[in-house]
Amino acid sequence: MTGAVAERAAFCRRRAEELWHSGRHQEALGFARLAFDLQPRDEETVRFCAWLFSNGQDHAAAGAAYERLLALSPEWIEGHRHASGSFAMIGELERAIFHARQASDRDPLSGEFARHAGGLLEQAGRPAEAASYLARAAALSPGDGALLRRLSAALWAAGARDKAVALAWQAWRCDPGDRESAHHAAELLLRCGRCEEAALLLGETIRAHPADDAALRKLSAAEMLRADPAAALAAIDKALLLSPQTAEYHIHRAGLLRRLGDCAAAAEAYGRAAALDPSNGSLRRAQLAAYCDAGRLDEALSLGGELIRAAPDNREYAEGLRHALDRRLGAAEADRGALYAGLLRLPRRPRPPRTAGTALATQLRVLHALLIRETRTRFSEARIGYGWALLEPVLHILMLSLVFAVMMHGRPPIGRHFFIFYYTGIIPYHLFVHTSSGMSHAIASNGPLLQVPPVSTFDVVLARGLLELATDLVVAVILLAGFTALGLHAIPRDLGGVAAALLSVWLSACGFGFLNAVATAFWKGWDKIWAQITRILYFCSGIFYVPAAMPDRVRDILAWNPILQAVDWFRAGFFQGYDPHWLDRGYLVIAGLWVLLIGLALERRLRRRLYEPL
Amino acid sequence: MIALAGVSKSYRTRTGRKAVLDNVSIDFASGHNFGILGANGAGKSTLLRLLAGSELPDRGVIRRDVRVSFPLGFGGIFHGALSGREHIGFLARLYGAPIRATCEYVADFSELGEYFEMPVNTYSAGMRARLGFAACLAIDFDVFLVDEVIEIGDRRFRRKCAQAFRERMRRADIILATHNHETVRQYCDRGAILANGTLTPYDDIDTALRHYQSLSEGGGR
Numbered sequence: 139m140t141g142a143v144a145e146r147a148a149f150c151r152r153r154a155e156e157l158w159h160s161g162r163h164q165e166a167l168g169f170a171r172l173a174f175d176l177q178p179r180d181e182e183t184v185r186f187c188a189w190l191f192s193n194g195q196d197h198a199a200a201g202a203a204y205e206r207l208l209a210l211s212p213e214w215i216e217g218h219r220h221a222s223g224s225f226a227m228i229g230e231l232e233r234a235i236f237h238a239r240q241a242s243d244r245d246p247l248s249g250e251f252a253r254h255a256g257g258l259l260e261q262a263g264r265p266a267e268a269a270s271y272l273a274r275a276a277a278l279s280p281g282d283g284a285l286l287r288r289l290s291a292a293l294w295a296a297g298a299r300d301k302a303v304a305l306a307w308q309a310w311r312c313d314p315g316d317r318e319s320a321h322h323a324a325e326l327l328l329r330c331g332r333c334e335e336a337a338l339l340l341g342e343t344i345r346a347h348p349a350d351d352a353a354l355r356k357l358s359a360a361e362m363l364r365a366d367p368a369a370a371l372a373a374i375d376k377a378l379l380l381s382p383q384t385a386e387y388h389i390h391r392a393g394l395l396r397r398l399g400d401c402a403a404a405a406e407a408y409g410r411a412a413a414l415d416p417s418n419g420s421l422r423r424a425q426l427a428a429y430c431d432a433g434r435l436d437e438a439l440s441l442g443g444e445l446i447r448a449a450p451d452n453r454e455y456a457e458g459l460r461h462a463l464d465r466r467l468g469a470a471e472a473d474r475g476a477l478y479a480g481l482l483r484l485p486r487r488p489r490p491p492r493t494a495g496t497a498l499a500t501q502l503r504v505l506h507a508l509l510i511r512e513t514r515t516r517f518s519e520a521r522i523g524y525g526w527a528l529l530e531p532v533l534h535i536l537m538l539s540l541v542f543a544v545m546m547h548g549r550p551p552i553g554r555h556f557f558i559f560y561y562t563g564i565i566p567y568h569l570f571v572h573t574s575s576g577m578s579h580a581i582a583s584n585g586p587l588l589q590v591p592p593v594s595t596f597d598v599v600l601a602r603g604l605l606e607l608a609t610d611l612v613v614a615v616i617l618l619a620g621f622t623a624l625g626l627h628a629i630p631r632d633l634g635g636v637a638a639a640l641l642s643v644w645l646s647a648c649g650f651g652f653l654n655a656v657a658t659a660f661w662k663g664w665d666k667i668w669a670q671i672t673r674i675l676y677f678c679s680g681i682f683y684v685p686a687a688m689p690d691r692v693r694d695i696l697a698w699n700p701i702l703q704a705v706d707w708f709r710a711g712f713f714q715g716y717d718p719h720w721l722d723r724g725y726l727v728i729a730g731l732w733v734l735l736i737g738l739a740l741e742r743r744l745r746r747r748l749y750e751p752l
Numbered sequence: 753m754i755a756l757a758g759v760s761k762s763y764r765t766r767t768g769r770k771a772v773l774d775n776v777s778i779d780f781a782s783g784h785n786f787g788i789l790g791a792n793g794a795g796k797s798t799l800l801r802l803l804a805g806s807e808l809p810d811r812g813v814i815r816r817d818v819r820v821s822f823p824l825g826f827g828g829i830f831h832g833a834l835s836g837r838e839h840i841g842f843l844a845r846l847y848g849a850p851i852r853a854t855c856e857y858v859a860d861f862s863e864l865g866e867y868f869e870m871p872v873n874t875y876s877a878g879m880r881a882r883l884g885f886a887a888c889l890a891i892d893f894d895v896f897l898v899d900e901v902i903e904i905g906d907r908r909f910r911r912k913c914a915q916a917f918r919e920r921m922r923r924a925d926i927i928l929a930t931h932n933h934e935t936v937r938q939y940c941d942r943g944a945i946l947a948n949g950t951l952t953p954y955d956d957i958d959t960a961l962r963h964y965q966s967l968s969e970g971g972g973r
Contacts, residue, residue: 489819489894500848507845514838515831586829590822591805592846746808 147176151186158190167194174203181210192220197227215244219251222258231262242271249278253285256292265295283312287319294326303330310339315346317353324356333363351380355387358394367398385415392428401432419452426458430465438462504592508601509608511587516605527609528616531568535560535617538682551684552713555626562712563681565614566704569640570647571672573606577651578658578665581749588749595748596741599655603648611640635711642723643704646730652737659748680705686718693720700726754780754803754820754895754927756951759812761795761802772798773809774949780927782818782894787940787957788929789964794946796929797823800897803927818894819847824885824902832873836864836883839872840890847891854890861916862886863909878905889916896926902935933961 154169170190177183188203204221208214222237238255245251252275259268269292276285286309294302306323313319320343327336337360343353354377361370374391381387388411395404408425415421422445429438442459449455490496516524539556550559580602587593621628630636657664679701685693696702703726710717741748756778762771772795780786780803790796800823801807802814822829830839837855844854859868862882867875875883881904888896902917903910917926921939928939936943936957943960944953947967954960 489817503848504846507842510845511831511834511838511842515833586831589801589804589806590829590843590846591820746810749807 143176144180147173147180147183150176151183154190155186158194163194166190167196170194171199174199178206179210181207184210188220192224197224200224201228201230201233215241218244219254222254226258231258234258235262239271242274246274247278249275252278256288260288260292265292268292269296269298281312283309283316283319286312287322290322290326299326299330302326303332314342317343317347317350321352321356324353324360328356328359328363331363333360336360337364349380351377351384351387354380355390358390362394362397367394370394371398383414385411385418385421388414389421389424392424396428396431401428402434404428405432405434405437419449419454423454423458426455426462430458430462435462435465438465500592501597504597505601505604508587508593508597509605512601512605516609524609528613531561531564531613531617534564534568538564542682551687552709552716557621557624557626558628558712560682561617561621561628562709563679563705565610565617566640566643566708567676567679567681567701568613569607569610570643570650570701570704571675572610573603573644573647574650574654575665575668575672576606577603577648578654578668581655581659585749595655595745596738599652599741600648603644603651607644614640630711631714632711636708638723639704639707639711639726642707642726642730643701646700646726646733649730649733649735649737652734652741656737656740656744656748659744675699675701678702684718685720697722700729753782753815753817755815756802757813757815759802759809759814761798761807761809763798771949773802773951775812776949776951777812778944778951778953780895780925782925784942785921785925785940786927787936787943787960788927788946788951789931789936789943789960790929790946791931791968796946797899799946799951800899800927800929803895804897819892820895821888821891821893821897824888824896824898830872830880830883833871835871836862836868836875839883840887843887843891849891857890858883858886861889861912881905882909885913889920893920894924896920896924898926898928898930900930900932902926902928902939933965936961 150169150173154166154173157166170187173183174187184203184206188200188207191200191203201221201224204217204224208217218237218241222234222241225234235258238258242251242255252271256268256271256275259271269289272289272292276289286305290302290305290309293305303326306326310319310323320339324336324340337357340353340357340360344350354373358370358373361373371394374387378387388407392404392407392411395407405428408428411421412425426438426441429441439462442462445455446459535557538560543556550556553559577599580599581595584598587598618628654668678696678699685696697720703721706718706721707723756776759773759776761773762769788796788799802809804820804822840855840858841851844851864879867879885904903913926939930936940957942955943957944951945960945964
């Protein structure tokens with residue numbers, strides 16, 4: 139039985155051998171499989187089959203055959219190497235590594251075994267183990283630069299950076315003309331930041347291979363790290379001469395130019411890179427920024443628009459475009475952003491402490507400013523302006539003189555001339571009316587001014603009163619000068635009395651003015667009523683007659699009228715011997731002061747509600 | 753420092769009195785820039801007028817030991833018949849500033865040219881704003897009150913405004929009423945939120961802004 143099997147197996151082997159040698163490999167493999175199945179424990183048959191499977195590219199079968207052989211003769215170290223090779227070919231990396239380690243561990247003096255095991259472990263991503271086998275191989279052939287480089291790479295990957303760099307140097311020293319070793323060493327040195335050594339090494343490499351553009355690119359990086367951007371630029375320029383189509387070189391060059399501050403050239407370089415590699419987003423973003431920095435805002439905007447159209451959701455592009463727009467609109471973002479941050483504060487200017495004196499000074503300043511302003515705005519609507527202030531009393535005096543000159547047959551009640559007589563009535567009356575009415579409008583007409591903090595309602599009301607006083611005094615003086623020019627004797631006999639009379643009537647007018655200001659603020663129609671009252675007072679104040687002409691009972695009532703008192707006081711200063719018994723100067727002053735006091739108190743009390751700016 | 757003690761202020765409206773401040777006590781410490789946050793109609797402008805002294809509170813006391821500006825961005829103090837120069841002269845007299853130097857500064861800053869000598873009612877709105885802004889900057893205030901707008905005019909002029917403000921802020925503080933977060937963040941380091949008659953202070957502007965945001969979102973406005 140066994141004999142027949144052995145015969146058939148031997149036949150199959152022979153047939154397989156013949157077919158193999160005559161080039162019919164597939165048929166040969168078929169017979170070899172038959173033989174293998176017939177005699178799986180026959181060493182000679184299995185060895186033959188393994189050889190044929192291996193050469194016939196049936197690595198799975200070859201691996202199985204080698205393992206069978208190793209089971210039959212465990213001392214056959216080389217069998218592990220063969221099995222490992224076969225398993226590696228079919229991607230069974232773990233089994234391949236197992237056999238490779240068996241081979242190398244059992245024959246540590248074989249450089250090939252160690253190298254093979256190292257290679258498989260590298261492939262499997264186990265650099266630390268790979269490094270130990272590669273180190274074994276390297277110890278056996280110390281002058282092999284390529285092997286040292288592989289060992290260096292494995293060590294680097296395993297994290298032993300210093301050792302890796304030392305070995306990279308050693309690898310390069312074995313054969314300084316080897317570009318691959320040189321690049322490897324330079325790469326590691328650059329990554330370690332050892333740019334001086336990298337530059338040295340790359341310099342030598344470039345001397346040996348002047349057309350090595352990749353070395354020039356690395357040299358440029360080394361020079362940049364050495365903070366020598368000019369040399370870096372020279373190196374990358376040379377690299378670009380050799381290989382002008384490499385987008386990465388252009389990007390690197392653009393980065394260098396930006397660092398050197400040459401934004402225009404950087405934008406140019408980014409442009410060239412973008413033409414070679416249009417799909418690189420971060421490159422386009424950098425190009426946009428460089429255009430901005432170079433001040434080429436048109437191009438920046440058109441590029442930004444193009445990018446945004448292509449990728450509307452890209453935040454970086456949007457940010458870049460916004461920056462370009464801001465630049466175009468002239469808003470220096472940095473300038474605005476830094477407005478508050480890091481502001482250097484200076485000490486505050488000292489203010490003098492507030493005292494009664496400074497308060498008074500402030501009050502006077504405010505009144506002064508308001509008076510000047512009021513002077514200019516008082517009659518701003520009418521073209522006639524201050525002419526009206528003069529015209530009004532003149533018209534009154536002329537009218538009265540005309541009417542009563544006819545009625546009274548040419549003689550005024552006192553004095554010698556109608557003009558003077560009516561003047562003495564009109565001036566105190568107008569002073570009273572102008573002041574009290576003018577002050578009632580002060581708040582309404584100065585509304586916006588009350589927004590200026592130092593200006594209070596008291597200030598604007600009082601300023602208006604002072605303005606009326608000043609205006610009417612000037613008018614009074616001008617009229618007197620006019621009368622004198624006409625040849626009338628018009629100089630008052632008692633200047634002090636005249637002034638006191640006007641001042642007293644002004645005081646009570648001020649009091650009524652404050653009352654009116656308050657009343658008008660609460661009751662808009664009040665100023666109309668006040669206008670009617672002043673018209674009535676025109677007839678009750680002895681302007682165009684003397685109270686002496688009145689019946690006693692009527693005169694006793696009218697004597698309470700402060701204007702009448704003021705008119706008679708005023709006349710007493712003009713006309714010799716005119717000093718009527720009902721004239722009570724004290725009454726006028728006291729009554730004026732009382733009214734003023736009440737007016738001021740009301741204003742003070744209700745100040746918060748006098749003006750609501752809405 | 754501007755100190756409010758028990759300050760109340762309300763307005764008559766059609767639906768009754770509306771309280772802008774209800775018994776508010778707060779200190780605006782010197783050396784800090786405050787951002788006052790509040791919805792439209794919360795009374796930010798009224799608060800600024802109270803701080804300025806343009807308006808008086810219904811109750812309570814406002815103490816100032818500093819010189820406070822009139823609310824910036826307010827052009828209503830101008831009388832149409834007066835020229836720019838007359839207005840600036842008035843303000844200079846009012847605050848005791850040198851008249852000629854102040855006028856020169858304003859004429860230069862506002863870029864009004866010969867309009868500076870013309871009546872204000874010949875001005876455009878922009879020119880009025882420039883005049884008001886320059887007037888405010890020309891006077892040596894310790895605290896600037898700003899109502900919404902801190903920069904006016906075209907881009908270039910806005911930058912000039914910001915620059916001038918930066919210069920002023922080395923000595924002076926600002927109190928800024930706005931709901932523009934960006935401006936507040938740029939200028940202010942402290943904040944206060946005005947809502948429903950109360951004024952809540954915050955020592956840190958970011959917290960104030962966050963709080964205000966959640967408040968206005970929560971309030972559905």
